[in-house]
Amino acid sequence: MLSKNKEGKSMARVMIVDDAEFMRMVIRDILLKHGHEVVAEVGDGEEAIQTYLEVKPDLVLMDIIMPDMDGKEALQKLLLIDPDAKVVMCSSLGQQALITESMKIGAMGFIIKPFEPDGMLDVIKKIAEPN
Numbered sequence: 001m002l003s004k005n006k007e008g009k010s011m012a013r014v015m016i017v018d019d020a021e022f023m024r025m026v027i028r029d030i031l032l033k034h035g036h037e038v039v040a041e042v043g044d045g046e047e048a049i050q051t052y053l054e055v056k057p058d059l060v061l062m063d064i065i066m067p068d069m070d071g072k073e074a075l076q077k078l079l080l081i082d083p084d085a086k087v088v089m090c091s092s093l094g095q096q097a098l099i100t101e102s103m104k105i106g107a108m109g110f111i112i113k114p115f116e117p118d119g120m121l122d123v124i125k126k127i128a129e130p131n
Contacts, residue, residue: 012128015040015057017048017074018090019066023113027061027090030117036124045074052078052085059128061111064091064098072102079106086127090115 014036018024024041031038039055042048046069048062060078064071071089078085089102089110099110108127111120 010125010129011035011037012058012124013037013039013055014124015042015048015052015055015060017042017045017060017066017071018063019043020063023063023090026115027120030115030120031124034117034121045069045071045077048074049077049081053081058086059124060085060087061124062087062089062107064089064095064102072098072105075102075105075107088123088127 014031016024016027016031016038018027021043024043028038028041039057040051042051044066045062048060052060062071062074066074069077075087075089078087087107089099089107090113091099091110092113102110109123111123
């Protein structure tokens with residue numbers, strides 16, 4: 001369930017998973033600027049799974065390409081732990097096959113880098129808010 005910020009807008013508690021610190025910063029800045037709360041930032045899939053259990057975010061923004069455990073494998077493991085986890089995959093152009101596989105596994109959406117802030121916020125709003 002989403003909480004409301006002081007302006008009465010819905011805000012999501014988001015965990016960012018990306019091995020590039022710069023990308024985490026870009027995503028965090030967009031989210032914070034639009035009233036969402038960033039509850040955790042992690043750099044790989046293994047850390048994402050452990051942190052997810054601790055912070056229980058409304059939504060996870062997960063990079064597909066990461067060292068050690070990629071986003072697809074982390075997505076599978078997260079959904080085993082919590083079948084209701086809401087995960088949005090982040091990828092660069094040209095990774096359509098990985099996006100398709102991730103959607104089949106259970107990702108709820110995807111965002112293409114470089115991010116358009118409005119497009120990213122629309123995906124978050126659509127997935128994080130109850131229907």
